[in-house]
Amino acid sequence: MKKIFGLLSAALFTVLAVVAPSFAADVIKIGVAGVHTGDLAPFGIPTVHAAKIVAEKYNKEGGLLGKKIELIVLDEQCKPEVATNVATSLVTSKVVGVIGHICSGATKAALPIYKQDKIPVISPSATNPSLTKIGYPVFFRTIAPDNAQGKLQEEFIVNKLHAKRVAIIHDKGDYGKGLATYLKNYIEKSGKAKVVLFEGITPGAMDYSAVVQKIKRARPDVVMFGGYHPEASKIAMTMKRKRLKMPFISDDGIKNDKFIQVAGKYAEGVYASGPKDVSGNPLYKVALNEHKKKYGTEPGAFYYNAYAATQALFEAIKKAGTTDFAKVTHALRTNYVETPLGKIKFDKKGEAEGVGFAVYQVKNGKFVQVYAPSK
Amino acid sequence: MDWSYFLDLFMSGLTKGSIYALIALGYTMVYGIIQLINFAHGEIYMIGAFVALITATILTSMGLNLFAVFILAILVAVIYSSAYGFTVEKIAYKPLRHASRLSPLISAIGMSIFLQNYVMLSQTADFVPFPEIIPVPKFLEKVSDYVDPVGVVIIVVTVVVMIALSLFVKKTKIGKAMRATAQNKTMAMLCGVDVDNTISVTFVIGSALAAIGGVLIGAYVGQINFYIGFIAGLKAFTAAVLGGIGSIPGAALGGVVLGLTESFGTGYVSSDYEDVFAFVILVLILIFRPAGILGKSNTEKV
Numbered sequence: 001m002k003k004i005f006g007l008l009s010a011a012l013f014t015v016l017a018v019v020a021p022s023f024a025a026d027v028i029k030i031g032v033a034g035v036h037t038g039d040l041a042p043f044g045i046p047t048v049h050a051a052k053i054v055a056e057k058y059n060k061e062g063g064l065l066g067k068k069i070e071l072i073v074l075d076e077q078c079k080p081e082v083a084t085n086v087a088t089s090l091v092t093s094k095v096v097g098v099i100g101h102i103c104s105g106a107t108k109a110a111l112p113i114y115k116q117d118k119i120p121v122i123s124p125s126a127t128n129p130s131l132t133k134i135g136y137p138v139f140f141r142t143i144a145p146d147n148a149q150g151k152l153q154e155e156f157i158v159n160k161l162h163a164k165r166v167a168i169i170h171d172k173g174d175y176g177k178g179l180a181t182y183l184k185n186y187i188e189k190s191g192k193a194k195v196v197l198f199e200g201i202t203p204g205a206m207d208y209s210a211v212v213q214k215i216k217r218a219r220p221d222v223v224m225f226g227g228y229h230p231e232a233s234k235i236a237m238t239m240k241r242k243r244l245k246m247p248f249i250s251d252d253g254i255k256n257d258k259f260i261q262v263a264g265k266y267a268e269g270v271y272a273s274g275p276k277d278v279s280g281n282p283l284y285k286v287a288l289n290e291h292k293k294k295y296g297t298e299p300g301a302f303y304y305n306a307y308a309a310t311q312a313l314f315e316a317i318k319k320a321g322t323t324d325f326a327k328v329t330h331a332l333r334t335n336y337v338e339t340p341l342g343k344i345k346f347d348k349k350g351e352a353e354g355v356g357f358a359v360y361q362v363k364n365g366k367f368v369q370v371y372a373p374s375k
Numbered sequence: 376m377d378w379s380y381f382l383d384l385f386m387s388g389l390t391k392g393s394i395y396a397l398i399a400l401g402y403t404m405v406y407g408i409i410q411l412i413n414f415a416h417g418e419i420y421m422i423g424a425f426v427a428l429i430t431a432t433i434l435t436s437m438g439l440n441l442f443a444v445f446i447l448a449i450l451v452a453v454i455y456s457s458a459y460g461f462t463v464e465k466i467a468y469k470p471l472r473h474a475s476r477l478s479p480l481i482s483a484i485g486m487s488i489f490l491q492n493y494v495m496l497s498q499t500a501d502f503v504p505f506p507e508i509i510p511v512p513k514f515l516e517k518v519s520d521y522v523d524p525v526g527v528v529i530i531v532v533t534v535v536v537m538i539a540l541s542l543f544v545k546k547t548k549i550g551k552a553m554r555a556t557a558q559n560k561t562m563a564m565l566c567g568v569d570v571d572n573t574i575s576v577t578f579v580i581g582s583a584l585a586a587i588g589g590v591l592i593g594a595y596v597g598q599i600n601f602y603i604g605f606i607a608g609l610k611a612f613t614a615a616v617l618g619g620i621g622s623i624p625g626a627a628l629g630g631v632v633l634g635l636t637e638s639f640g641t642g643y644v645s646s647d648y649e650d651v652f653a654f655v656i657l658v659l660i661l662i663f664r665p666a667g668i669l670g671k672s673n674t675e676k677v
Contacts, residue, residue, distance in 0.1 A: 172647065199645055199646045199647060200645075200646065200647040201646050201647075201649070202646070202649050202650055204602070204606050205606070205649065206391060206394065206592060206596065206603075206606065206607060206610070207387075207390075207391060207592075207595065207596045208646075209387035209390070209391075209523070209526075209638075210384055210387050210388065210637065210638040210641035210642050210646065210649075211641055211646045213380065213383040213384055213387060213642060214641065214642055214646070216383075217377070217380050229502075230502045230598065230600075233502070233597070233598060234596055234597070234598065237596070237597050238596075241523070241525075242523070243520075258501060258502070261504060262502050262503070262504045262597075262598050263504070263597075264504050264597075266597075
């Protein structure tokens, strides 16, 4: 029985191998790699949706370079070991570009394979700063790296709030502590302000009044917290109760309605950095409506970043007039494209120019954008 | 020495310690009587906080004044939590009274997980804001630059509750029955003490204290979720062991020692190691006094 199966699958495989190349001539293959199953699927599925919507749109207008676009969608479950398999599989199917991967870890594992075969990769969501270094020159992304948020906070704290003494608290987690460390380094490098307190707290602890006393004693001009909203709201509340009036700034982890709801009146005046508000862009609305029309729901995480990534790749191929690696990546780096995130192109490292963070403040129970760097 | 900083840390440590102590009493009383670590106790505290939140929201919308809301919220939370404590004992522990000591322990852990998930599903998995319902007397507002008035109210409530509890255990007939059951269950039974009833009363009192703790901490930190019971329970259990499990004054002392250690550790060293200080103290005390600060060591006859 086993033998028959083996023979059968071998036969099938041969058929596939023979048939596939005959199609290859008249399609342009684009890989879409990311997490599509499991817990993290909500972070990967919207990218598939975006790629499908954009590809359909281009195909309706005749495709690229006179050929139809064909998407090869592969699931790597955010696992580095699966990601390398997926990358190899995409490379062997002769894709000319990849939208993905979603998680930084998986992206890191897959990049060397794309690098070897010179295939441009545009991630909508992998934010680890080192990726542009590891993946150069094949890697691009339409999301700002983790350290960009720290840089922006430093600019805001030092130049806009004119703080001289900064207290930095974090939740000891990868995200919170990572961001807090970036901010600390940027502040120390700027030389314009001093970090007077740098401490981790235990997330989920009963209360943080002792650490707030410590903040009070350090007499900072600004308090920054790296972490998520439950701890942030407790700290903001305790600070106001103890009559600490200096500004409190936190990160994308608190920039949500939940923070405002839980902290209530104590949320008022709190700053938070988060991705730039792009909902005013005309293309943003177009992309939103296309998603609603095709899938009947609001788009999920990184949808607009993926939409922009797909657009950027297609436009670059169009501009280059070929799928040649050098020409496509040159076009990615020089040619501006109108996307839901605004008008973007990529810099030398592969970061999208014009994509980044802004600072928001809670005013009358809503986050309002108060500072966005012009670049 | 910066005395006002010291005082601030002392106050926040004492406030936190008071809450730990209130919950620790429930652990210690139950352990004293049936030698069971009631892991579901933290969840009773969490349920108390949720019931108080719902009650306070309804009462506030009816326009009652703060003091009435506070008292009624505590009252409803106490009644509700006591009912839960009573039921948990009847369902999860009583059938296992004569089983080996591990069985009720596992049953307790199961109950804890069940109650957590029950609240998560029936209420919400998110944090919910808790209204500030602790009434602050006028004279305390004047000194609020030096001490946190809400903290003072919490400490006072805790002290009053503890004195009441000590009197109850020492002076009443049920208290006497509780002490008798703790010393020797069989002998107490022979002398006509209704042991089952006494154990139920112990669970009810422990749960009531936990509920008070839940209301106080909810109003103090301003937010609760289904998971707060687990964390508070772990700390309170540590406090109970620290003070000597089975001893009522020990639980109170253990809670305060733990709260102060955390607060001073954070204030003078680093908050990165808040939990480390708590457990280092526990280890140190258990090395020198294996039965806890006020615990009586029982030498087992072989």
